[in-house]
Amino acid sequence: MSAFKRTALRRKPARRLAAVGVVAVGALLLAACGGSGDDMSGMDHGSDNSSASTAATGSADRAGDFNDADVTFAQMMIPHHVQALEMAKLADGRASDPEVKDIAVKIEKAQDPEINTMKDWLKSWNKPTEMESMPGMDHGGSGSGDGMMSDAGMEELKAMKGTEFDKAFAEMMIEHHNGAIAMAKDEQKNGKNADAKKMATDIVKGQSAEVEQLQSVVDRL
Structure with missing residues (x-):
């Protein structure tokens, strides 16, 4: 065998080894890329969890921004609004004055959503929707300063x-509204939660205007 042929034979295994080496290196690179992708995916998930955690913390911070006056305001205003809705619903089929009917509809549209909002606040604050003891809020009679109608008064209206x-209706709602306005003013003065104080401001403004309108109805009838 010539020296040329012997050299060629020796080179063939070397070429095969080189080819195997290239394949192996390629496989390692692919595995490394795949592993890198998995790691990045994990990093993305970590980022999502971090964002969710931050959002949750922000919500918790907002929920914690309240004091006892805010809690009392919501706990007392909910049943107060509930009775106002009961009175407003009585106007359907009983009221004859167009202005009274219009005021009743306004009360329902304004106060029903506010009830749900206040319940959400109390839930986020981990507080019950009702006070254990609520002086003047037991429908025992008006004159307690909160404007709540007695059970007997409600039956008479029905x-x-x-x-x-x-x-x-106009006379009773004036008294009822004045009670809500007094509670709202107390929240404006002593409350801490920005949303609760804003609602209190809206109640003072909206119900004060309705009191004037209701008084004009009483004077006219």
């Missing part, structure tokens, strides 16, 4: 129709 209902 039995009325026409002009008699219109006038009684």
